[in-house]
């Protein structure tokens with residue numbers, strides 16, 4: 414007998430297709446091979462077609478296999494949003510070789526720590542990320558090969574894709590001579606993505622091929638998919654190396670969409686792109702929604718092509734959602750909610766019942782519940798608790814980290830999100846707080862433990878606690894409480910500069926630094942993060 418108050422996703426309008434994500438993507442790329450535009454770089458207007466992605470990814474698959482990799486290896490990809498980003502990703506998925514993506518904005522220290530989790534044998538890098546990759550490779554013996562994904566020529570002896578594949582496939586190569594491997598999609602690792610989860614340092618989230626194929630069902634769904642008509646344009650501003658950008662974009666290939674890509678947010682270019690490409694759908698993180706709600710620039714462009722705005726990855730204020738819908742003359746804003754640990758969105762506002770402020774309803778093949786952690790019971794409508802999910806879409810666990818896995822997925826297979834929320838009588842969910850310590854700045858994860866460890870390495874710092882302070886544009890700004898060693902002095906800027914020199918820009922201490930006599934801790938020495946937040950809440954507003 415199933416416990417009560419379990420919220421099931423709607424009856425699926427489509428089955429989970431058989432086979433691996435690699436096989437389904439291969440079939441889709443072949444099916445849409447006549448489409449001239451798969452990804453367009455809106456900065457340069459460079460284009461890659463479905464046929465080009467199909468051929469290059471098949472050549473890479475043959476070459477990676479003949480180079481000697483197998484399912485016990487990992488393929489690494491480190492690049493900014495790039496029209497060539499998915500070629501090695503698809504190749505590895507065809508072969509059943511796990512893919513691990515890295516943020517191209519990482520510092521050497523961050524990337525070294527990150528790569529030591531998944532230990533990739535081959536790193537596929539953009540030109541821009543190449544200096545970073547070559548620096549960290551010097552200390553990482555498991556990286557045997559680096560290949561540049563977006564150059565026609567080798568760079569200082571580092572092979573480009575054309576050189577790499579020419580060694581194993583000649584001009585007579587026929588992509589149809591290659592077929593993706595057969596394996597159990599439930600068992601085979603598709604990707605290892607970075608997330609700090611509910612606590613501690615960034616970990617490797619293990620997602621199976623089944624996770625992706627369930628996402629593909631959602632993307633084909635007319636009620637929950639962003640677009641389902643092939644060659645419809647969609648403007649994506651989410652990073653491909655992050656789960657949000659990775660799994661939405663892979664699922665766009667399954668539907669045959671035209672992905673208009675931006676590498677980073679620049680207001681005027683963003684608006685000009687919508688106008689010039691007559692974009693009907695945009696997928697953005699909440700900070701861009703604040704821009705759309707408030708920027709005077711918006712009135713200077715013809716955005717009449719926009720019929721759908723989708724967002725997610727961080728909280729979106731109801732007032733911002735209403736302001737954007739009103740300004741762009743839309744019936745409502747499509748909001749999705751997901752975790753790296755759930756692969757992609759597990760809740761999305763249904764197009765035929767958009768409820769402003771809600772992060773949506775559980776999707777097909779997803780079960781959700783609101784858990785009262787005190788009683789272990791699933792709560793009813795309107796009652797607040799921790800939102801949990803059960804589905805074949807959720808992660809298999811954290812890579813080589815059984816303890817962190819057990820802390821997140823319970824014995825009944827429920828994934829504990831670390832988010833506090835409720836659902837209404839119609840099953841629309843609302844996120845109201847975060848139980849976990851994770852900070853999200855502009856949709857990017859900031860693990861307090863990572864910054865605390867760095868702060869404690871400073872010779873003048875005796876103790877530190879990091880939290881997120883609310884911010885209209887960024888969502889949360891990383892901020893630190895610092896206890897100085899006796900007799901030592903530091904300014905706020907010195908502490909901020911110390912951190913800024915070691916981490917990617919999204920982790921900088923934009924929320925400030927407060928010097929305190931002690932860090933609030935419980936009897937077991939565990940940080941009391943609620944009290945950290947209160948220290949900043951009581952801080953006088955900056956002039």
Ligand SMILES: Nc1ncnc2c1ncn2[C@@H]1O[C@H](COS(=O)(=O)NC(=O)c2csc(-c3nc4ccc(O)cc4s3)n2)[C@@H](O)[C@H]1O
Nearest residue numbers: 656657723724725726727728749750751752753757758772
């Ligand atoms: N909509 C939301 N509202 C409030 N909070 C949200 C949220 N989405 C993620 N979060 C927060 O980010 C945390 C997870 O962060 S994370 O690990 O970096 N992962 C993510 O943020 C993540 C992974 S996939 C994904 C999305 N996929 C989508 C597909 C279609 C669509 O229309 C919208 C979305 S959002 N988001 C959550 O636990 C929660 O705290």
